[in-house]
Amino acid sequence: MVHTIAIEPTTNKKPKPSGERLEFGTVFTDHMFMLDYDEGKGWHDPRIVPYQPIELDPAAKVFHYGQTVFEGLKAYLTEDQRTLLFRPNKNIERLNLSNHRLSIPALDEELVMQAISELVLIDRDWIPSEPGTSLYIRPFVFATEPLLGVAPSRQYKFMIILSVVGSYYQEGINPVSIYVEPNYVRAVTGGVGHAKTAGNYAAGLKAQEEAHEKGYSQVLWLDGVHRKYIEEVGSMNVFFKLGDTVVTPALNGSILNGVTRNSVLELLRHWNIPVEERALSIDEIAEAHRSGQLIEAFGTGTAAVISPIGALEWQENKMVIHGGTTGELSKRVYDTITGIQRGTMEDPFGWTVELSR
Amino acid sequence: MVHTIAIEPTTNKKPKPSGERLEFGTVFTDHMFMLDYDEGKGWHDPRIVPYQPIELDPAAKVFHYGQTVFEGLKAYLTEDQRTLLFRPNKNIERLNLSNHRLSIPALDEELVMQAISELVLIDRDWIPSEPGTSLYIRPFVFATEPLLGVAPSRQYKFMIILSVVGSYYQEGINPVSIYVEPNYVRAVTGGVGHAKTAGNYAAGLKAQEEAHEKGYSQVLWLDGVHRKYIEEVGSMNVFFKLGDTVVTPALNGSILNGVTRNSVLELLRHWNIPVEERALSIDEIAEAHRSGQLIEAFGTGTAAVISPIGALEWQENKMVIHGGTTGELSKRVYDTITGIQRGTMEDPFGWTVELSR
Ligand SMILES: Cc1ncc(COP(=O)(O)O)c(C=O)c1O
Ligand SMILES: Cc1ncc(COP(=O)(O)O)c(C=O)c1O
Numbered sequence: 001m002v003h004t005i006a007i008e009p010t011t012n013k014k015p016k017p018s019g020e021r022l023e024f025g026t027v028f029t030d031h032m033f034m035l036d037y038d039e040g041k042g043w044h045d046p047r048i049v050p051y052q053p054i055e056l057d058p059a060a061k062v063f064h065y066g067q068t069v070f071e072g073l074k075a076y077l078t079e080d081q082r083t084l085l086f087r088p089n090k091n092i093e094r095l096n097l098s099n100h101r102l103s104i105p106a107l108d109e110e111l112v113m114q115a116i117s118e119l120v121l122i123d124r125d126w127i128p129s130e131p132g133t134s135l136y137i138r139p140f141v142f143a144t145e146p147l148l149g150v151a152p153s154r155q156y157k158f159m160i161i162l163s164v165v166g167s168y169y170q171e172g173i174n175p176v177s178i179y180v181e182p183n184y185v186r187a188v189t190g191g192v193g194h195a196k197t198a199g200n201y202a203a204g205l206k207a208q209e210e211a212h213e214k215g216y217s218q219v220l221w222l223d224g225v226h227r228k229y230i231e232e233v234g235s236m237n238v239f240f241k242l243g244d245t246v247v248t249p250a251l252n253g254s255i256l257n258g259v260t261r262n263s264v265l266e267l268l269r270h271w272n273i274p275v276e277e278r279a280l281s282i283d284e285i286a287e288a289h290r291s292g293q294l295i296e297a298f299g300t301g302t303a304a305v306i307s308p309i310g311a312l313e314w315q316e317n318k319m320v321i322h323g324g325t326t327g328e329l330s331k332r333v334y335d336t337i338t339g340i341q342r343g344t345m346e347d348p349f350g351w352t353v354e355l356s357r
Numbered sequence: 358m359v360h361t362i363a364i365e366p367t368t369n370k371k372p373k374p375s376g377e378r379l380e381f382g383t384v385f386t387d388h389m390f391m392l393d394y395d396e397g398k399g400w401h402d403p404r405i406v407p408y409q410p411i412e413l414d415p416a417a418k419v420f421h422y423g424q425t426v427f428e429g430l431k432a433y434l435t436e437d438q439r440t441l442l443f444r445p446n447k448n449i450e451r452l453n454l455s456n457h458r459l460s461i462p463a464l465d466e467e468l469v470m471q472a473i474s475e476l477v478l479i480d481r482d483w484i485p486s487e488p489g490t491s492l493y494i495r496p497f498v499f500a501t502e503p504l505l506g507v508a509p510s511r512q513y514k515f516m517i518i519l520s521v522v523g524s525y526y527q528e529g530i531n532p533v534s535i536y537v538e539p540n541y542v543r544a545v546t547g548g549v550g551h552a553k554t555a556g557n558y559a560a561g562l563k564a565q566e567e568a569h570e571k572g573y574s575q576v577l578w579l580d581g582v583h584r585k586y587i588e589e590v591g592s593m594n595v596f597f598k599l600g601d602t603v604v605t606p607a608l609n610g611s612i613l614n615g616v617t618r619n620s621v622l623e624l625l626r627h628w629n630i631p632v633e634e635r636a637l638s639i640d641e642i643a644e645a646h647r648s649g650q651l652i653e654a655f656g657t658g659t660a661a662v663i664s665p666i667g668a669l670e671w672q673e674n675k676m677v678i679h680g681g682t683t684g685e686l687s688k689r690v691y692d693t694i695t696g697i698q699r700g701t702m703e704d705p706f707g708w709t710v711e712l713s714r
Contacts, residue, residue, distance in 0.1 A: 025416065025505025032415060053412040058389060058518050059382065063499050066423045066555025067562065103562040138505060142420050148382025148495060148520055150558050150592050152566060161415050163505055183547055188581040190542030192560045198423025199556015201507050203549045205424065205460040209509060224545040225582050235507050 003046055003111045005033075005118055010050035016126060022166030024303065025136065029123035029162040033115045037105055039154035046111060048119055051161065057146035061153045068198045069098035070140035072302050073259070074165070075120045075355070077127045077134075078343035083355040085137075086341045088116060090259040095139060097257075098195040103152040104141055112139065112158075117355050119160055131342075132167030136303075165303075173326055173334055175310025178233055179216035180282055181207050182315065186231065186254075188224035193231075193254035201235070208234070218299075220282075220312065223254065228281045236299030236307060237261035240285060241329055243293045250277040260300035264333055266349060273329075282314055289319040296327030305341075306334035360403055360468045362390075362475055367407035373483060379523030381660065382493065386480035386519040390472045394462055396511035403468060405476055408518065414503035418510045425555045426455035427497035429659050430616070431522070432477045432712070434484040434491075435700035440712040442494075443698045445473060447616040452496060454614075455552040460509040461498055469496065469515075474712050476517055488699075489524030493660075522660075530683055530691055532667025533656075535590055536573035537639055538564050539672065543588065543611075545581035550588075550611035558592070565591070575656075577639075577669065580611065585638045593656030593664060594618035597642060598686055600650045602631040609636070617657040621690055623706060630686075639671055646676040653684030662698075663691035 010030045017027045032051045037043045062068050071091045076084045092109045099106055116137055120127075127135040139160045143153030184207035187193025187200055204219075211219045218234035230249050232238055237258040239248045246268055251257050268275045288294040289312075297309035310324040321327075339345030340352060367387045374384045389408045394400045419425050428448045433441045449466045456463055473494055477484075484492040496517045500510030541564035544550025544557055561576075568576045575591035587606050589595055594615040596605045603625055608614050625632045645651040646669075654666035667681040678684075696702030697709060 023504075023506070026503075028416060028503075051415075053414055055410040055412050057410055058408075058516055059385060059495075059520070062420060062555075063425060063497060064427055064495070064555060065558035065562075066425065067559045068420060068423065070421055101563060102559055103566050136505070138416075138421070140420060146383075146385075147380075148493070149380070150561070150565070152562050159415055163416070185545055185547030188542055188545040188548070190540055190581060190584075191545070192556075197556070197559060198419075198421060199549075199554070199559050201422035202424050202459055202554060202556050204507070205422075205509050206458060208507070209460050224547060227547075 001110060003114055005115060006045070006047040007122070008047065008049045009122070012050070017164055022164060024165060025163050027164045029126040029164070031119060031122050033119045033160035035115070035158040037156040037158070043105070043107060043158065046115060048122060054157070056144060059146035059148055061143035061145050061147065064148060065143070065150055066197070066199050067102055067104065067143035067153055068141060069095065069102050069104060070138060070196055070198070071095045073137050074134040074302060074341070075127055075137060076342050077129045082343060083120060083124060083127065084341065084343055084352045085116070085355060087259050087263065087351050088113060088353055090262065091139070094196065094257065098197055099141060101192055101195040102197055104143070104156060107141070107158060115160055119162065121355055121357060123162055126162065126164055128164055128166070130167060134165050136163045136165045138163065173306060173308060173331070175308040175324055175326055176217040177215070177311040178218050178220050178309050178313070179211040179214060180312055180314035181211070181219040181221055182227070185224035186221045189253045191254060194251070194256060196256060204235070216313065222282060228283060230280045230282055230285070231255050233299040233309065236301035236304070238299050239264060239297065240280065240294065241296040241327065242288045243295070245274040245276060246329070247276045247278065247280050249280050252279070258300055260302060260305060260337070263337060263351065264300050267333060267336060270348070285312070286314060286317060286319065289321075294319065294321055296329050297321050298330045305337055306330055358467060360471055362472060363402070363404040364479070365404065365406045366479070369407070374521055379521060381522060382520050384521045386483040386521070388476060388479050390476045390517040392472070392515040394513040394515070400462070400464060400515065403472060405479060411514070413501060416503035416505055418500035418502050418504065421505060422500070422507055423554070423556050424459055424461065424500035424510055425498060426452065426459055426461060427495060427553055427555070428452045430494045431491040431659060431698070432484055432494060433699050434486045439700060440477060440481060440484065441698065441700055441709045442473070442712060444616050444620065444708050445470060445710055447619065448496075451553060451614065451616070455554055456498060458549055458552040459554055461500070461513060464498070464515060472517055476519065478712055478714060480519055483519065483521055485521055485523070487524060491522050493520045493522045495520065530663060530665060530688070532665040532681055532683055533574040534572070534668040535575050535577050535666050535670070536568040536571060537669055537671035538568070538576040538578055539584075542581035543578045546610045548611065551608070551613060553613060561592070573670065579639060585640060587637045587639060587642070588612045590656040590666065593658035593661070595656050596621060596654065597637065597651065598653040598684065599645045600652070602633060603686070604633045604635065604637050606637050607634040615657055617659060617662060617694070620694060620708065621657050624690060624693060627705070642669070643671060643674060643676065646678075651676065651678055653686050654678050655687045662694055663687055
């Protein structure tokens with residue numbers, strides 16, 4: 001079914017940034033998408049309007065009880081000027097999984113796809129074309145009912161905003177140093193760690209701040225129950241090459257089911273590289289490092305795609321990985337996924353979706 | 358130090374509600390307090406303005422990463438028309454503890470006290486006088502920087518809004534039925550459960566919704582590690598009278614340090630009733646129930662003060678407590694604390710603070 005999305009074009013186009021050195025998530029395009037929910041009426045009034053501030057009652061539940069979810073995906077411009085999305089259906093499915101966990105009414109997935117498509121096409125001129133750049137798409141839902149009782153909201157807004165993303169890696173992909181977090185916990189089984197909801201990110205800020213102060217760029221999260229199983233790295237899923245096998249933590253309810261994670265798994269299987277999704281302890285990693293079997297490690301996520309890990313610190317033990325340089329597998333996975341995303345490589349999986357009017 | 362708070366009085370006073378049957382947190386007064394934070398400048402521009410919607414960029418961090426904290430306390434009108442607060446310093450201290458955990462810059466505690474005081478006095482006519490009614494005070498902080506990177510915000514707003522609260526108990530205090538939650542977890546040691554931050558409440562919505570469907574009014578949360586130690590009940594701390602001793606879970610990092618909890622503890626000690634703050638398992642409660650030693654149970658929090666628990670369901674075992682009626686101790690604690698709060702009973706602890714110009 002094709003929905004009718006009302007469109008109010010901007011009369012005041014903003015100047016576009018000059019590519020290169022853009023801080024992530026700071027520059028937004030000319031338009032945004034909005035949709036409202038009211039109990040009894042359902043989701044209504046899909047519209048694209050000029051990017052502008054929103055007005056909310058100070059009692060709106062989002063400010064108090066954090067009933068909100070979001071997504072993140074990207075649009076790419078190919079050399080022949082086509083506009084590609086990467087597996088948007090995965091993000092839209094996950095959006096509704098998050099909604100479900102947060103007691104937010106489900107969105108019509110076709111409408112969300114149509115909204116992303118129309119919005120990106122209207123602001124198509126904003127998609128940068130330099131290698132490594134893209135347009136970041138941020139769909140999000142938040143509770144707007146002005147009521148201080150702790151209960152699911154009876155009113156919501158769903159919005160999509162677009163942000164111009166400069167090249168994540170200025171000079172090729174670069175390994176980072178990671179601090180294995182011994183005290184703080186991001187999420188626990190039975191909680192909301194598998195949902196893309198605001199509270200998970202708020203919960204991680206302190207640890208991240210302290211890791212920065214120690215000179216690390218991110219933390220590696222351990223599970224909240226045993227404090228030894230590896231969960232994620234920063235806001236990314238994480239992979240380790242142990243000997244010839246690639247291992248990533250299984251989806252256990254406290255980590256996010258990353259689209260990049262899933263794509264990396266499919267790619268490795270396609271290449272006949274042995275992969276395992278299972279519980280993986282930090283002790284096993286330390287042991288593999290000692291025995292010379294920790295070959296590579298990398299994080300995966302929409303923002304950086306692949307983020308090689310050059311060093312891990314765990315209890316005063318600094319493990320340097322792949323001599324602190326990017327490993328062959330990390331590089332190959334990065335080149336392949338970004339190649340597919342930008343249309344410079346064949347897409348045997350049917351991952352890309354071309355947008356056109 | 359006395360701060361200068363700019364005041365813009367409303368020119369459009371709203372009609373006041375007619376006491377009684379008010380839904381909690383739905384009716385707000387004529388004014389609100391605001392304070393801004395900008396990196397490099399600190400907290401600035403304290404002001405009281407007419408209650409009104411706020412404007413935010415859709416990229417404001419509060420919508421995406423939930424960097425927000427809040428407080429809740431009440432103002433009471435005494436029979437001789439004095440305005441009392443109950444232990445506001447406790448809430449203000451806790452606000453800064455929450456700020457610290459969420460990487461939000463500390464607030465000047467004197468300024469917060471002054472802001473609460475001036476705001477309540479300006480809207481003093483809104484404080485209802487019927488027994489059981491009060492004015493609920495909601496201070497809250499949220500991140501406003503329009504930036505999608507996951508990192509502490511460089512801009513915040515601190516606000517205080519006031520809501521008229523009808524009588525919580527229409528016909529005296531009433532016991533509730535509680536479902537002991539076996540699957541969902543609210544918070545875990547190492548997380549943010551001890552901070553009053555939005556994500557904790559979002560995380561609890563689903564379990565609460567499912568408990569309602571089963572006919573229970575709230576859930577009892579168990580710890581996320583062993584899934585057996587009692588944490589809180591709904592958004593309240595919880596007390597059990599086991600034989601002659603009153604037991605409440607110790608502050609372990611995953612539960613909130615409730616002001617009411619603290620007051621109940623002080624009161625019980627003052628009365629020479631044996632109290633224990635310690636780990637308390639649901640099995641111990643079930644065993645006490647079997648042996649006839651589970652005498653009373655109640656939740657504590659600012660909203661209801663004391664909420665007696667008439668029944669607990671745990672793994673198909675429905676434990677009726679005190680015959681489903683309010684116990685003597687619950688009643689005595691309730692009468693004493695509400696008496697002190699409303700100025701009808703002596704306040705040997707110096708808990709109440711009178712507001713006056
Ligand atoms: C907590 C967390 N883990 C993992 C990921 C990676 O998911 P994806 O590959 O879908 O971007 C994200 C999002 O980027 C995330 O926020
Ligand atoms: C999670 C939680 N636990 C306990 C309490 C009780 O705290 P207080 O007695 O300070 O209201 C509250 C707040 O009311 C709460 O939100």
